[in-house]
Amino acid sequence: MEQQILSIKSLSHRYSSSWAIQDINLEINSTGILGLLGSNGAGKSTTMNIMCGVLNQTEGDVFIGGINMREDPEKAKKMIGFLPQNAPLYMDFTVDEYLEYCAFLRLIEKDKIKSAIGYAKERCGISHFSNRLIKNLSGGYRQRVGIAQAIIHTPQLVVLDEPTNGLDPNQIVEVRALIKDIATERAVVFSSHILSEVQVLCNNVTMIEGGKIVFADTMDAFNNYVEPHSVLVTMQNPPSTETLSKIPGITKVEVLTERQMRLFFNGETEITGKIIELSVQNSWELREVSLDKSSVDEVFAQLSNNNLAKK
Numbered sequence: 001m002e003q004q005i006l007s008i009k010s011l012s013h014r015y016s017s018s019w020a021i022q023d024i025n026l027e028i029n030s031t032g033i034l035g036l037l038g039s040n041g042a043g044k045s046t047t048m049n050i051m052c053g054v055l056n057q058t059e060g061d062v063f064i065g066g067i068n069m070r071e072d073p074e075k076a077k078k079m080i081g082f083l084p085q086n087a088p089l090y091m092d093f094t095v096d097e098y099l100e101y102c103a104f105l106r107l108i109e110k111d112k113i114k115s116a117i118g119y120a121k122e123r124c125g126i127s128h129f130s131n132r133l134i135k136n137l138s139g140g141y142r143q144r145v146g147i148a149q150a151i152i153h154t155p156q157l158v159v160l161d162e163p164t165n166g167l168d169p170n171q172i173v174e175v176r177a178l179i180k181d182i183a184t185e186r187a188v189v190f191s192s193h194i195l196s197e198v199q200v201l202c203n204n205v206t207m208i209e210g211g212k213i214v215f216a217d218t219m220d221a222f223n224n225y226v227e228p229h230s231v232l233v234t235m236q237n238p239p240s241t242e243t244l245s246k247i248p249g250i251t252k253v254e255v256l257t258e259r260q261m262r263l264f265f266n267g268e269t270e271i272t273g274k275i276i277e278l279s280v281q282n283s284w285e286l287r288e289v290s291l292d293k294s295s296v297d298e299v300f301a302q303l304s305n306n307n308l309a310k311k
């Protein structure tokens with residue numbers, strides 16, 4: 001059987017009196033990307049900090065490559081690279097100086113430090129900034145330096161806490177591509193509160209809310225589970241609300257403007273095709289039809305409802 005690089009068992013943590021996370025269980029194999037999805041305060045950072053041995057849990061166990069983080073943290077940490085939410089960068093160091101220091105902290109042998117720095121810079125596309133002070137880099141490039149320090153010792157597991165947070169749209173695209181690239185050789189766990197980001201990057205998703213796991217499965221299963229249930233429609237010559245609500249499968253019509261409405265449907269119907277067909281037949285002059293994307297909050301509400309319905 002394949003050795004799991006990460007296994008978390010019944011993990012719970014309490015800051016003073018209230019529980020930040022409760023009974024978290026997670027397992028991942030050697031390559032691919034696991035997304036830890038949850039809104040602000042859900043417990044993602046707490047879970048990641050414990051996973052990486054930065055915070056001691058109240059209860060439960062973390063195994064890295066079969067090594068218990070509490071019992072042998074030095075050995076377990078050798079297998080992990082970590083980019084915390086606030087990247088631990090030294091602004092007055094150059095990229096090379098900083099990475100050399102990280103290599104030293106990671107106990108890389110002296111004669112291998114140069115090649116380790118070269119490898120990390122090359123993978124993260126920052127070789128041309130070797131002598132640039134970190135404070136003079138853009139947010140996207142600083143994040144690349146943060147990722148470079150996380151892979152400098154070629155760990156089997158890389159943990160990235162909200163790595164695209166605070167970046168501009170172009171930088172986000174670049175950092176996502178970098179995450180995909182480094183995951184071809186190792187397992188990556190990254191956290192995000194952006195549903196679409198998790199959808200484009202991950203093979204597996206674990207959703208955490210209020211410190212508890214509310215969903216854990218493949219991305220495909222997640223997408224099936226949280227199919228959109230409303231569609232935004234713009235028409236130049238819309239029919240009455242009554243006519244729209246009589247379309248088979250439509251459960252509710254919300255009028256947004258004179259020409260735009262949100263149609264809720266029962267999930268089983270191929271609704272966009274039907275709207276297009278009816279629009280052509282009845283000259284509604286359809287200008288736009290798009291499935292609504294669910295936000296993390298809506299998905300969470302949907303998952304909670306589905307879980308309740310099963311009970």
Ligand SMILES: Nc1ncnc2c1ncn2[C@@H]1O[C@H](COP(=O)(O)OP(=O)(O)OP(=O)(O)O)[C@@H](O)[C@H]1O
Nearest residue numbers: 015016019020038039040041042043044045046047
């Ligand atoms: N040092 C701390 N002391 C007390 N409570 C804390 C501490 N750190 C986090 N918490 C609380 O624990 C809960 C989980 O926080 P955590 O930072 O793990 O969530 P998160 O999902 O990473 O959210 P964010 O994206 O906002 O960082 C929150 O209610 C938070 O207020």
